[in-house]
Amino acid sequence: MNPLVQKMIFFSTMLADGYQLRLRVTGVSMSPFLETGSYVTLSKIPLPELKIGDIIFCRCDDGSFKLHRLISIENDRLITKGDALGLPDKPFEKDAYQGKVIRIEYLRSHAVIIRNMELWSVRAINYLIALYFRFKLYLISQYFRFKSNSA
Numbered sequence: 001m002n003p004l005v006q007k008m009i010f011f012s013t014m015l016a017d018g019y020q021l022r023l024r025v026t027g028v029s030m031s032p033f034l035e036t037g038s039y040v041t042l043s044k045i046p047l048p049e050l051k052i053g054d055i056i057f058c059r060c061d062d063g064s065f066k067l068h069r070l071i072s073i074e075n076d077r078l079i080t081k082g083d084a085l086g087l088p089d090k091p092f093e094k095d096a097y098q099g100k101v102i103r104i105e106y107l108r109s110h111a112v113i114i115r116n117m118e119l120w121s122v123r124a125i126n127y128l129i130a131l132y133f134r135f136k137l138y139l140i141s142q143y144f145r146f147k148s149n150s151a
Helices: 005-016 108-150
Strands: 019-022 039-043 056-057 065-074 075-083 097-105
Touching: 005 019, 005 039, 005 056, 005 065, 005 097, 056 075
Parallel strands: none
Antiparallel strands: 019 039, 039 097, 056 065, 056 097, 065 075
């Protein structure tokens, strides 16, 4: 059996046992909403609590898994579609449902952290420059004060 399929079966077992799983997104079928490299946290939410628009994790007939948006529930079947795809997926039986995305960690959040760190460094440099000029003004004022007192 394919090692990736073995891991996914392990993940589905963990979800069924009530654990939450954090997985890295691969593929582009859910872009631009989910980017390759982003992370999602999955939890086994009961089927009656699922809503149209939720992103769900389902097991396909071939043993692979899909992380797509739920667009319809018809005749006890789940119909999903990748945001970047034109057509919906083949309907899933309800027992193919493995879990729902409950948290998304976008790659963009790392860029925001980096930008904030850059902003912090710019502020620190500006502060040091301002401190330097203030010290220079202090020295100049002391020079003129000393010069006026000695004259």
